[in-house]
Amino acid sequence: MRHLTCLALALAAQVAHAADSPTVALHSAKGEPPVVEVRGLTKEFVARLKDADAKGRAAAFRVVVGGGTVEEQLARTPLAGSYAFTDAGVRFEPQFPLVPGREYVAIVAADPNAKPTLTTLSLPKPPPGPRVSVAAVYPSANRLPENTLRFYIEFSGPVARGDVYRHVKLVRDDGTEVKEPFLELPEELWSADGDRLTLLFHPGRVKQGLVPREADGPVLEEGRSYSLVVSDKWEDTEGRPLLSGAKKTFVVGAPDDQPLDAAAWALAPPRAGGDSPLIVKFPKPLDRAMLDRVVWVVDAVGTRVEGEVTVGGGERVLTFAPKRPWGKGEYRLVADARLEDPCGNRVGEPFELTDGTPLAARPRRAPTERAFTVR
Amino acid sequence: MRSKLLAVAAVLALGATARAEGLTKGTPELKSATALAFGPNGLLFVGDSAGATVFAIETGDAKSAGDKPVNVEKIDGKVAAALGVTEKEVKVNDVKVNPASGNVYLAVTRGAGAGTAAVVRATRDGAVEAVALKDVPFAKVALPNPFEPKDAKDRRTRAESITSMAFVGGKLYVAGLSSEEFASTLRAIAYPFKDADKGRAIEIYHGAHGAVETRAPIRTFVPYKIGGEENIMASYTCTPLVKIPVSELKSGAKVKGVTIAELGNRNQPLDMIAYTKDGKDFLLSANSAHGVIKIPTAEFGSAKEISARVAGTAGPAYEKVTELKDVVQLDKFDDARAVILVKTASGFDLKTVPLP
Known part of the structure; x- marks a missing residue:
């Protein structure tokens, strides 16, 4: 360890003797992330730096996040990255791209007996994108079953993560805030595109007979109304608050423990030769996110038909528009076995299994299919 | 003891020189x-x-x-x-000890919003370094997705968060939490990875009370014999x-886990390890509300399934480890110590503590 430090000091001493005034600058090659470059170094110094280990190199030249006092900057853990060498220069290539608009400090120890040189660097910050707002809240109905499992909050763009539960609350019609209605998961459940947050009601207070529900009562009570409130203090990834908060008010109805009945889905088949969509109407709203994901159409031989799913009508209507006009023949609408309504009921399987049938005796759940003919 | 350690280290070092089967050099x-x-x-x-x-990444830290x-x-x-x-822009998602070296690894999100991924190593001298993932x-x-997404932005992309993983007996067990369907998925993925066995999800039910079965998602788990x-x-x-025999975890199967303890309400488990102290085995669990608890495992084999409604707690008696507070991550450091990530007023501390 001491040995390494000595090496670093020796290298720094070389700089002091051999190089007049090394210059530090950000260098950006086309298509490559910016690097920090020190120029005006002697070949010998560069060669020695090349031979030094990570600690030795960092002691002679490193980059840290800016801010705070000089002492704090000198003591700060340096940025992770690698060094590349030219005849008279050293490049530091950060492992993670420098954040535009953020200050970084390059520390060059040219002389071990003198103070190191600190150079502040920053990349220009591009103009920020549009402000973000809440685009939608699902389920969209204004009457929800008492055993509703989840809400989805859709944003118009990316928002800050890591502390999302602070920004949402559930307020009862008498103005009281429901205590801890949502399951606060450290993972935070975001969609793959990053614009949708899933809020799960605490399942222990939704399910029958569990201690949390017995002790604290259900989150939602039939006959009362509630508002889900999304705070306008929630920031986007640029640190700006949302354009406006959101408030969704709804009345709570009886719990829904009925499995989905695919036979009750009304299919309106399109005509051959056209590209008008297949329209499917459900007797009750289904899960908004899952309708997007787990329903598709296959042709007579089971090949998936390319097309777009659209959901509307308060999550009671699904349309499937084919990419190419429909050909005559037999088709099937397929819904994966995991399709749920907002209360977690599936096709042929309620959210809670209470009939006592051993698992082994239950049939494996297969996708649900509804045939239709295009004429 | 020392010579034994050295011998173990030598064997491990030897193992590391031969690249593990099925790995190719590149950038994950x-x-x-x-x-x-x-x-x-x-x-x-x-x-x-x-x-x-x-x-699966060969760290060379063996x-x-x-x-x-x-x-x-x-x-x-x-x-x-x-x-x-800045520290506001990092989120530590997991902390694990590399048993081969004793160095501590952190899975991190960097940046606001979705951010980018980073793996960071904390070494014995208290330093922190980003693990270089270039040319390793x-x-x-890939976790299989039956819904054929067009690209990563497609909403048909699997909406699942990996909550907990463990490697035992040549298999990697992966617990997932969906942001959509209410389901408990656990995958058993054989290593070296093979295309044929991507570990289809196993459905796990457990008896919530009486005759009711639920597919509630697993928050954390630990393999234990x-x-x-x-x-x-x-x-x-x-x-x-809940106890789930590994032998029953077969691809595509429906498995019933047996509830052997109720550890209390208004609480979420955060992390769990198994260890031996003074000849007795324990589970150590970090929790959101109950803090760290120590559960003797002696009765796990004979424990009756809890199938009646429970007020409070049931199953093997456990002990609250009051000296460990605000623990959000937990892993076994060696036979006598654990590594914990503790939330403080000003951030997070990583500490090594004796196993209680």
Whole structure:
């Protein structure tokens, strides 16, 4: 360890003797992330730096996040990255791209007996994108079953993560805030595109007979109304608050423990030769996110038909528009076995299994299919 | 003892020189780093929820780094500095000890919003360094997605968060939490990864009370042998502790886990380890409300399934470890010590503590 430090000091001493005034600058090659470059170094110094280990190199030249006092900057853990060498220069290539608009400090120890040189660097910050707002809240109905499992909050763009539960609350019609209605998961459940947050009601207070529900009562009570409130203090990834908060008010109805009945889905088949969509109407709203994901159409031989799913009508209507006009023949609408309504009921399987049938005796759940003919 | 340690280290080092089967050199493109697990010889598994992929990465960190404890105060600040951001912009998702070296690895999200993935190592001298993921031997396996997404932005991309992983008996166990369907999925993925076995999800039910079965998602789990048989001890929200025999975890199967303890209400399990002290086995569990608890496992084999309604707690008596407070991550450091990530008023501290 001491040995390494000595090496670093020796290298720094070389700089002091051999190089007049090394210059530090950000260098950006086309298509490559910016690097920090020190120029005006002697070949010998560069060669020695090349031979030094990570600690030795960092002691002679490193980059840290800016801010705070000089002492704090000198003591700060340096940025992770690698060094590349030219005849008279050293490049530091950060492992993670420098954040535009953020200050970084390059520390060059040219002389071990003198103070190191600190150079502040920053990349220009591009103009920020549009402000973000809440685009939608699902389920969209204004009457929800008492055993509703989840809400989805859709944003118009990316928002800050890591502390999302602070920004949402559930307020009862008498103005009281429901205590801890949502399951606060450290993972935070975001969609793959990053614009949708899933809020799960605490399942222990939704399910029958569990201690949390017995002790604290259900989150939602039939006959009362509630508002889900999304705070306008929630920031986007640029640190700006949302354009406006959101408030969704709804009345709570009886719990829904009925499995989905695919036979009750009304299919309106399109005509051959056209590209008008297949329209499917459900007797009750289904899960908004899952309708997007787990329903598709296959042709007579089971090949998936390319097309777009659209959901509307308060999550009671699904349309499937084919990419190419429909050909005559037999088709099937397929819904994966995991399709749920907002209360977690599936096709042929309620959210809670209470009939006592051993698992082994239950049939494996297969996708649900509804045939239709295009004429 | 020392010579034994050295011998072990030598064997491990020898193992590391031969590249593990099925790994190729390249850059694993992590979209996120959500969960970690270690295999033999410093083989690191990274669960990438956003990419719906599990990576196996050879760290080359297979030599014992000695028995000095790892203690890093304000580790979030140091991690942020190494990643070129401020501590507000880093989130530690998982902490695991590399059993081959004793170095501590952190899965991190860098930046606001979805951010980018980073894997960071805390060494015995209290330093923090980003693990370089360029030109490293690695393999990956995509979690299967039956819905054929067009691209990563497609909403048909698997909406699943990898919550917990463990490697045991040549298999990587991966627990997932869906942001859509209410389901408990556990995958058993054979390693070296093979295309044929991507570990289809196993549906796990457990008896919530009486005759009701639920498919509640697993929050955290630990492999643990009961009477010579490997089991997954899984902990759920509202803290039932459920025993799932590994032998029943077959691809595509429906499995019923047996609830053997109710550890109390208004609580979420955060992390769990198994260890032996004074000849007796225990589980140590960090929780959101109940703090750290120590559960003797002696009765796990004979424990009756809890099938009646429970007020409060039931099953094996457990002990609250009051000296450990605000623990959010937990892993076994060695036979006598644990590594914990503790939330403080000003950030997070990484500490080595004796096993209670």
